[in-house]
Every structure is written in C-alpha cells, then in structure tokens.
Amino acid sequence: MFVPIWLIFFGSGLIMAVTTLVWSVRSRQFDDQDRARFLPLSGLTRDELDEIPSTRRGADFVAYMLIFGAGLAAFLLCLVIVLTH
Amino acid sequence: MNFLLPNEPGSAARRFFLSSAIWLLVGVIFGLIGAIEMVDPDLFPAHEHLTFGRMRPLHINILVFGFLMTAFFGGFLHVIPAVCRTKLISERLANFAVWFYNAIVVAALATLPFGLTQGREYAELIWGIDIAILAAVAVLIFLVFGTIARRTESLLYVSAWYIGGGLIWTFFVFAVGNVVWQAPHGSWMGIHDQILLWFYGHNVVGLVVTPQAIGLAYYIIPRATRTPIYSHSLSLIGFWMLIVMYTHTGTHHLLQAPVPQWLKVLSIVNSISLIVPVFAFLTNVWLPLKDRFSRVFRDVGAKMVFTGTIWYFIVCLQGPYHSLPSVQRVTHFTQWVIAHSHIALLGFGGFIAMGATYYILPIILKRDLYSRLLADFQYWLMLIGTLGIFLSLTFAGLIQGEAWLMGEVVYRVLPELKIYFVVRGIAGVMVVTGAVLFVINVLLTILRKTPPLPVEGSEAETEVAA
Ligand code: HEM
Ligand code: HEM
Numbered sequence A: 001m002f003v004p005i006w007l008i009f010f011g012s013g014l015i016m017a018v019t020t021l022v023w024s025v026r027s028r029q030f031d032d033q034d035r036a037r038f039l040p041l042s043g044l045t046r047d048e049l050d051e052i053p054s055t056r057r058g059a060d061f062v063a064y065m066l067i068f069g070a071g072l073a074a075f076l077l078c079l080v081i082v083l084t085h
Numbered sequence B: 001m002n003f004l005l006p007n008e009p010g011s012a013a014r015r016f017f018l019s020s021a022i023w024l025l026v027g028v029i030f031g032l033i034g035a036i037e038m039v040d041p042d043l044f045p046a047h048e049h050l051t052f053g054r055m056r057p058l059h060i061n062i063l064v065f066g067f068l069m070t071a072f073f074g075g076f077l078h079v080i081p082a083v084c085r086t087k088l089i090s091e092r093l094a095n096f097a098v099w100f101y102n103a104i105v106v107a108a109l110a111t112l113p114f115g116l117t118q119g120r121e122y123a124e125l126i127w128g129i130d131i132a133i134l135a136a137v138a139v140l141i142f143l144v145f146g147t148i149a150r151r152t153e154s155l156l157y158v159s160a161w162y163i164g165g166g167l168i169w170t171f172f173v174f175a176v177g178n179v180v181w182q183a184p185h186g187s188w189m190g191i192h193d194q195i196l197l198w199f200y201g202h203n204v205v206g207l208v209v210t211p212q213a214i215g216l217a218y219y220i221i222p223r224a225t226r227t228p229i230y231s232h233s234l235s236l237i238g239f240w241m242l243i244v245m246y247t248h249t250g251t252h253h254l255l256q257a258p259v260p261q262w263l264k265v266l267s268i269v270n271s272i273s274l275i276v277p278v279f280a281f282l283t284n285v286w287l288p289l290k291d292r293f294s295r296v297f298r299d300v301g302a303k304m305v306f307t308g309t310i311w312y313f314i315v316c317l318q319g320p321y322h323s324l325p326s327v328q329r330v331t332h333f334t335q336w337v338i339a340h341s342h343i344a345l346l347g348f349g350g351f352i353a354m355g356a357t358y359y360i361l362p363i364i365l366k367r368d369l370y371s372r373l374l375a376d377f378q379y380w381l382m383l384i385g386t387l388g389i390f391l392s393l394t395f396a397g398l399i400q401g402e403a404w405l406m407g408e409v410v411y412r413v414l415p416e417l418k419i420y421f422v423v424r425g426i427a428g429v430m431v432v433t434g435a436v437l438f439v440i441n442v443l444l445t446i447l448r449k450t451p452p453l454p455v456e457g458s459e460a461e462t463e464v465a466a
Helices: A002-026 A046-050 A058-082 B012-040 B051-083 B089-113 B127-149 B156-179 B189-226 B233-247 B261-273 B275-289 B293-298 B298-321 B325-331 B336-367 B370-406 B408-445
Strands: none
Touching: A002 B156, A058 B298, A058 B325, A058 B336, A058 B370, B012 B051, B012 B089, B012 B156, B012 B298, B012 B325, B012 B336, B012 B408, B051 B089, B051 B127, B051 B156, B051 B189, B051 B336, B089 B127, B127 B156, B156 B189, B189 B233, B189 B275, B189 B293, B189 B298, B189 B336, B233 B261, B233 B275, B261 B275, B275 B293, B293 B298, B298 B336, B298 B370, B325 B336, B325 B370, B336 B370, B336 B408, B370 B408
C-alpha cells in the first residue's frame, strides 16, 4: 500500500509541476524579465521613488556582524570537535 | 455581518496580523515554561497539563500554525493583489478564513494540554483539526489563485510564484505527512512512517515556511528600499530549484536510522545543493543594496525582514553542514539542533513575519505605526534574545556531542548543561518581553483613531516599468 500511495503522490506532484512550467513558458512568464523586477515598486509616486532615505545606523550593522560572528563561532567549534573525534 | 465578515479592503489582513501577534505571545510563554522546566523539571509537579511533554508540542504548534502562518496569510492578502494590480477576490471570504483559522488554533490550544495528540512531531494535532487545516488552506488557495486569475498585470512577480506554490505545497505536504487517510491515528507503520513524517517535517520548514517568508521578503525589501531585485530570472530559477531539491531532503533527519541508504545519500546531496536556491534568493535581495544598504533601516518592518534574511544565510549554511554524517555524529540529538530550529523559525521565519506585520499594517490602515520606538526596542530585545538562545544551545549541544562521543552517559552530562539552559531562559524572557511589546504596538496601531497620513502609493499610480 505504501508504494502505490507514494507513487500517486509523486506522480501528481510531477504532473502539476510540469504543467505549471509548460503554462508559464506558453504564457510568456519568462519574457520581459527586466520589467518584472520593478513590479513591487508599482503604485509608488514619482516623489516616493526619488526620495533617498539617509538613515545610516551603525548599531544595526554591528548587530549583523554579531550574527555572522555567532554563526562562524558555532561552525568552527563544531568543526574542531568533528576533526578531533 | 459587517463586523464578522466586513467587505472593507485590508480588513482580513489586519485581523490576521493581530491574531499572529497574540499567538506569538501565547506560544513563547509556553516555550518559556518549557525552558524553565529544563532547569527545574519539577516546576509544576501536580499539574500534568503543564509538564514539559505537553508544553513542547503546544509551543511548537501554536508558533508554527498560529504565529507564523497567520502573519504569512495576512501578508499574502496584501501582497498578491498588489503585485497582480487587482483587488482581492473576496474580502468577506478572507474574513471567514480569519475566524475559521483562528478557531483551529484555539482547538490546538484546547486539545494538546489534555494529551490529545497523534504524537508525531509537527503532526501532533488530532485528525479532525488536520482536516480543518486542510479546509482552511484550501480557502486560502482559492483566495490567492482567484486573485491571480483576475490580475491586470500579465507577468507574475516572483512573490506570487512563491506564495502560490507555497500554499499548494502546504496542502499536499500537510495531507501526506499527517497521513490523513488513516483516521483517526494519522500514521503509517514502522520505518515508513518515519520516512513520511520527516518528509513532512522538513517540508514544513522548507516548503511551507520558507517559500511564504521568501515571497514576502521579495516584495517588502525592494519596495521599502525603492530598489528592484537583481534579476527576476534568477529568482525564478531559485523557485524551481527549491521544488526539485527540497522535496527529497527529509531523510537527513534519519541518517542514524535504518532507512534505505540511497534515500540517505539523496537527502544529503540535495541538502548541499540547496545552497544554490538559497544564494539565488540572497544574491537577488542583497546585491542591489550594496550602495544603498542604509535604506533598509528607514522602515522598522523592512529592517526586521532584512534581519530575517541574515538569519536565513546562517541557517542555510548550518543546514547543509549538519546534513553531513560526520558532523551529525557530533550534533544529532543534541541541543545544537534546537539552536538551529530557533534561528530558523524565530530568526528567519519569525523576523520576516513580524517585519511583514510592521511594514504592511500602516499601508493597510493608512496611518503610521503606534510607536516606532517601541518597535525598535522590541527588535533589539528579540535580536539579542535570539542570539542568546542560539549561542547557549549551540554550546550546550557541542558539550553533549563531545561528551557522548567520549562514552559519557546522558544523565552525567546533564549538570554541565544547566548554566546554558539558564542563559536560554534569560534570553527567552527577552523574546517574551518583545512579544508583549509587539501585541501592544499592533493593537494600538489598529485601534488608534488618527486622521489618515499620506501613505506610500496612495497618490496617482506611477508607471515604473522600465
Ligand atoms: C539549506 C537548507 C537547510 C538544510 C540543509 C537543513 C538541514 C537540517 C538538518 C540536517 C536537520 C536535522 C539535524 C539533526 O536532527 O541532526 C535540520 C533540522 C531542522 N531544521 Fe533545518 N536545514 C535547512 C534550512 C532550514 C530552514 C530554512 C528552516 C526553517 C525555516 C529549518 C528548520 C529546521 C528545524 C525546525 C529543524 C528541527 C527539526 C526537529 O528535529 O524537530 N531548516 N535541518
Ligand atoms: C517565534 C518564536 C519561537 C519559535 C518559532 C520556536 C520554535 C520552536 C521549535 C520548532 C521547536 C522544536 C525544536 C526541535 O525539535 O528541533 C522549539 C523547541 C523549544 N523551544 Fe522554541 N520557538 C520560539 C521561541 C522560543 C522561546 C522564546 C523559548 C523560551 C526560552 C523557547 C523554548 C523552547 C524549548 C524549551 C523547546 C524544547 C527544546 C527541547 O526539546 O530540547 N522557544 N521551539
């Protein structure tokens, strides 16, 4: 029973994925990709688009470095244990 | 009728956001109780409802299905109409989904503490609730695809791909992983059950949380920074690769279990290949900001979403790393994995969910957040809290891993871990405090009656197409 159910699931997933891919090629979803990049900006006024916010925040940058540092420390410590045992 | 199921645009998204904030607070309180119990296991000796075994599933289910999903649903109801340049197909139906979905989370809250559970991780909810979740997701699929079908913009932006795909995956992955055709226990037999469970378990994070969070980030970061993504084609390649790679990774949770070797190999290879779609996404949102980095911090919501992407980077380097059997020799079954879970679901998913709430709510309500200061304070509490949880549990996990490899027995290692569990508890208090501030800020933003501000995009539409 396990294998047939799995195959039905797998098969329907594959069919859906392939159908969507074919649909997207036919409906030209992969054309005009440069315009697509701008879609989230649609609806903004010219003023809103032109304004240049200048909020440089050093503290936030430090926070990101802390996250990277914590991640790196975890990797290295783990690597030491992996290599020495 | 108008209170229960209003037709006002944005009303359902607003309610989803408010419910998400409340579920975050409820969920992290259960997490904190669980964390304190790991320091003091006999905290509530006479109350079986409050024991660790009941708190843990409650914490996870309320946060994943209550907090994260409701915030994402709120986000979709705004983002899909925006990128499709149309209106939501039915605001009333969306409001129905708000009530229905929240009733489901209440049902989880009413069953899990009483031991009503199917006992499979991430699939604990009983059969009736599973079916209700499927019905609710089906309503959301209808809302999202119905709106996409009415679009006036022919091109589908990558957010729509991720959100639409994410919902379809949620439906199928949830149905299969919960083995819903095997009522009422919702499980299979033997090792097959575990293979199915972890196919589901990993896809809850990979094909449910990840695409929904990425879909929102792909909209919010470019819009808030007024900077288009690097390449739309690259974003679609990332989307399709996620489908191909993610579906087979579940077995990396079972590398120590007697499952077929080929399945293990497949899962490891796919886990490592996942770096490609992950970097497709990160390149796309990070690279265009190289000279405009400071723009991220103007909006507190965008800042949270961006921070979510930084956590995503760490999570997705850590993931392939601990998919390697030689690394799992040290990390598997230890607190290291719980550290990964928290930077993943709180750091990545949670920050994007909270950021989406803060970014979208003022646009829907056409007024500013109640307090930017409170939001910033919450941000720092949550960020330091998440870092604290990550570091304390990572160290605890490595101590466990090394001690076990040296042949030490489990119970003799426990006293060594206590200090790390205390630090995790303190970090947890910061996250809980942040959640209190979140509820206050969201609630007061919604309730406050101030005259509408000129909010972005409220004036005449501008053609921005290149
Ligand atoms: C490149 C991507 C990723 C890979 C290869 C990966 C790999 C892994 C592996 C191998 C484990 C099991 C570790 C063990 O039990 O020893 C795991 C656990 C986990 N991962 Fe990831 N991960 C990735 C990204 C993510 C993301 C994006 C999320 C969340 C959105 C996430 C959430 C989780 C959670 C919650 C667990 C704990 C599961 C449990 O045991 O309860 N992961 N991950
Ligand atoms: C949005 C916030 C949070 C999310 C999404 C979240 C999610 C999760 C998940 C998915 C797990 C299962 C981990 C696994 O099996 O690998 C978990 C376990 C746990 N979480 Fe959280 N969590 C959050 C915040 C917190 C907070 C603030 C605390 C308090 C300190 C906490 C305490 C715990 C505890 C004690 C466990 C059980 C760990 C174990 O079994 O060893 N969580 N959480």
